[in-house]
Amino acid sequence: MATVLLKRLPIIIGLLLILTLCGVGVLTQLDVSSGITDNSNPPSENPPAVAVTPINPPSYSSDYCVRTGDWDPTNPFSGWPTDNTALHNSAFITMFFCDSTYGQTWEHEGLDFGFYLGTNVIATADAEVIQAGFHTLLGNMVLLCSGSWCARYGHLDSLAPDLAPGQTISKGTILGQVGQTGNAFGVHLHYDIYNEEGFWDPFPTLGR
């Protein structure tokens, strides 16, 4: 038996050598391939997101009412929220910012416009669509943000069918039509503007 093994020793050693070399080869290939995986930076299919910071609407407290009539130069939202210029008249404002007649426990955080049913509502800034859908209080609502500022357009009868979250739209884009959806006692547009400090009075922005 030992003699047979001794006779075949060169063959066995040869086989072991071949197996060892193959193993080294496989390991080397694994090392190389894993090295390629680690060092490669495949190009991203999507460019980096636009620098928009969607902020949740501030709480419905009255502390923002100190800003009634104030305007901040960094606020990009300006002009009337409708393309019907015949309605660009403060006579159509049916509820002002922080109107004390609004509620017993909170204040009105935006402006209400008594526009007619079906009046076009337009974007008041170049902005990103954050939401376009149903909101418990504001009904059919569009939320736009630009930089650190956001604006909501509420109670719409219908939303523009092609609006989608993440979409960038330009000022003047039709968002939908005035209606009475959500918590609304009559046909009107609710429009508010806020940033992380809270709600801001949209009235000073209308003429800009």
Ligand SMILES: [Zn+2]
């Ligand atoms: Zn309102």
